Amino acid sequence: MLSIVTKNTLQNFDLKKQVCLITGGAGFLGLKHAEALLDGNGRVVLLDVNDERLSDAVSKLKRAYPRRIWGYQLDITNENLVKKTVNKIEREIGPISVLINNAANNPQVGQGQKDFSRLENFPIEVWQKDFDVGVTGAFLMSKYAGSLMAKRGKGVILNISSDLGVIAPDQRLYRKEGLKSHQQPVKPVTYSVTKHALIGLTKYLATYWAESGIRVNSISPGGVYRNTPEEFVQKLAKLIPLGRMATQDEYKAAILFLCSDASSYMTGANLIMDGGRTVW
Ligand SMILES: NC(=O)c1ccc[n+]([C@@H]2O[C@H](COP(=O)([O-])OP(=O)(O)OC[C@H]3O[C@@H](n4cnc5c(N)ncnc54)[C@H](O)[C@@H]3O)[C@@H](O)[C@H]2O)c1
Structure with missing residues (x-):
């Protein structure tokens, strides 16, 4: 029996x-x-x-949680900076135990006719x-922070994927009247592929570091309501058994579960939390 579990x-x-x-902690x-x-x-x-x-973000959180919050500016796509910043944090704050790979570019649905989001036009x-941000950044952060955790024999990595890391986007959601099919706006290909890739990275790291005491999981959240246009919400809600988007606080309990010893027997898993969307 593991002694960490009480x-x-x-x-x-x-x-x-x-x-x-x-x-992407300020997002x-x-x-x-x-x-x-x-x-x-x-x-x-x-x-x-x-x-x-x-x-x-740091000032806002400091008001509610004084003395337990810090911010470091970092471009996670720059290997040299990632290495330096990870080492600096260990020197200035202490040994890193948890890493959430959350940053993403979140490429937006295009605007129709003049848009480059359609696959045929999508620029390399x-x-x-x-x-670079969605996948390479997660790899680099895992490489440096994860390696330090592995040396100490304990740690947790959580990758933030998406419901669209499990299913394809339903492009009918984004259709605009009056546009020909080749002009219709779409959810860009990179959103799908980077989110699927994070689940692959999760499985790779989970098995790679299993014997080093590092657990690696991912979460696939469904869309969070944030002044989302009503017409879109109504269309999306029809694809979700619970009939609505998530609220911004609804993933917090799952995040804490996945980052703490509460999930001590879980690694390599992807927790789908999407109001049931991927079940239909
Ligand atoms: N919001 C949703 O409805 C939703 C749903 C499912 C999954 N997700 C996923 O959750 C995560 C967070 O989403 P969000 O809505 O908070 O996005 P957001 O755009 O508000 O936040 C992303 C943050 O990443 C930062 N960032 C971008 N490039 C960076 C880089 N090179 N180095 C460091 N930081 C960088 C940005 O500055 C930003 O603060 C993303 O991975 C997203 O795909 C979001």
């Missing part, structure tokens, strides 16, 4: 002031992941390329940039 169920969610990194959901880990008694480091957004430069 008989008191709730105690297994306690992060015991462990240092937790969140890439919309990054902040929510941070709240979850802070509620779980973690020390949280937000990593983001956008300095202004990062300072705002955009393909490369979306991959």
